[in-house]
Amino acid sequence: MKIGFIGLGNMATAMIGGMLQKGMAKSEDIIGSSKTETTAEKVKTKFNINTTTDNTAVAEQADILFLAVKPIFFPEVIAGIKDAVKADTLIISIAAGRKLQYLKDAFGRPELKLIRCMPNTPALVLEGCTGVCAGENVTEEETEQVLSLLRSFGIASVVPERLMDVVVGVSGSSPAYVFMFIEAMADEAVAAGMPRKQAYEFAAQSVLGSAKMVLETGKHPGELKDMVCSPGGTTIQAVKVLEEKGMRAAVMDAMDACIEKSKCM
Numbered sequence: 001m002k003i004g005f006i007g008l009g010n011m012a013t014a015m016i017g018g019m020l021q022k023g024m025a026k027s028e029d030i031i032g033s034s035k036t037e038t039t040a041e042k043v044k045t046k047f048n049i050n051t052t053t054d055n056t057a058v059a060e061q062a063d064i065l066f067l068a069v070k071p072i073f074f075p076e077v078i079a080g081i082k083d084a085v086k087a088d089t090l091i092i093s094i095a096a097g098r099k100l101q102y103l104k105d106a107f108g109r110p111e112l113k114l115i116r117c118m119p120n121t122p123a124l125v126l127e128g129c130t131g132v133c134a135g136e137n138v139t140e141e142e143t144e145q146v147l148s149l150l151r152s153f154g155i156a157s158v159v160p161e162r163l164m165d166v167v168v169g170v171s172g173s174s175p176a177y178v179f180m181f182i183e184a185m186a187d188e189a190v191a192a193g194m195p196r197k198q199a200y201e202f203a204a205q206s207v208l209g210s211a212k213m214v215l216e217t218g219k220h221p222g223e224l225k226d227m228v229c230s231p232g233g234t235t236i237q238a239v240k241v242l243e244e245k246g247m248r249a250a251v252m253d254a255m256d257a258c259i260e261k262s263k264c265m
């Protein structure tokens with residue numbers, strides 16, 4: 001089975017890295033194309049996969065074909081490959097905002113098997129999170145096949161298409177907010193005297209551990225927060241400032257802006 005990637009940027013390389021680390025695909029079974037020779041060469045060297053600048057060559061060979069370019073490049077990329085893809089290839093868009101109906105119209109081949117998914121960059125370290133919705137020609141078995149491929153680098157679940165913009169907000173884009181949170185915590189640790197490297201390590205490990213507690217204890221995040229807040233202690237002072245500064249509202253407003261952008265891309 002050949003897995004093709006059109007576009008070899010941040011998200012595609014995170015997915016390729018995840019699939020290879022997990023042994024879900026062999027490097028010789030992955031082929032990718034990029035706009036520039038420089039990127040094609042760089043990715044080939046990094047992963048030992050086949051790369052080219054010819055999108056059509058990838059489209060012709062792929063049994064599973066990921067469209068991993070920016071949404072604005074979809075019209076030109078699809079126009080260039082639509083006659084080259086095999087009828088039974090599973091075509092998977094990873095773009096924010098591009099609906100199944102858009103893909104159907106752009107390919108103009110009603111028989112094609114179209115899938116939309118929204119992964120995130122933690123795929124690179126096998127902790128990705130991917131939402132998937134499949135078009136009408138895709139069988140349940142094929143959806144399962146795609147889910148197991150995506151699960152090689154994290155969790156993956158089917159979501160109704162109407163929730164795909166929410167997936168962008170809560171997992172596709174959210175690593176950026178989390179990185180900002182880690183960076184801010186580390187900055188203040190540095191301000192208070194901790195060496196920079198150790199500050200990133202301590203901040204990131206605390207986020208990792210907290211996320212694991214939510215996932216593994218089944219306890220409500222509020223209850224877990226309460227367990228950290230000793231009466232009259234240090235944590236509740238920090239919580240009070242975060243509430244005064246509107247942390248929750250800031251996160252919700254930021255996600256709202258993200259979701260709205262995804263809706264109108």
Ligand SMILES: NC(=O)C1=CN([C@@H]2O[C@H](COP(=O)(O)OP(=O)(O)OC[C@H]3O[C@@H](n4cnc5c(N)ncnc54)[C@H](O)[C@@H]3O)[C@@H](O)[C@H]2O)C=CC1
Nearest residue numbers: 007008009010011034035068069070071094095096119172
């Ligand atoms: N970066 C992220 O965290 C996530 C990105 N996505 C989606 O992934 C897609 C790609 O995003 P990124 O990887 O962040 O972008 P990127 O800019 O890092 O990568 C895009 C790649 O596409 C290539 N490209 C551009 N035009 C091309 C063409 N005509 N033919 C072949 N390759 C071409 C570029 O050279 C570049 O390597 C977007 O649609 C985005 O919505 C989805 C989930 C998360």
Ligand SMILES: O=C(O)[C@@H]1CCC=N1
Nearest residue numbers: 095096168172173174
């Ligand atoms: O910023 C973006 O548009 C993409 C989609 C989700 C994450 N990155």
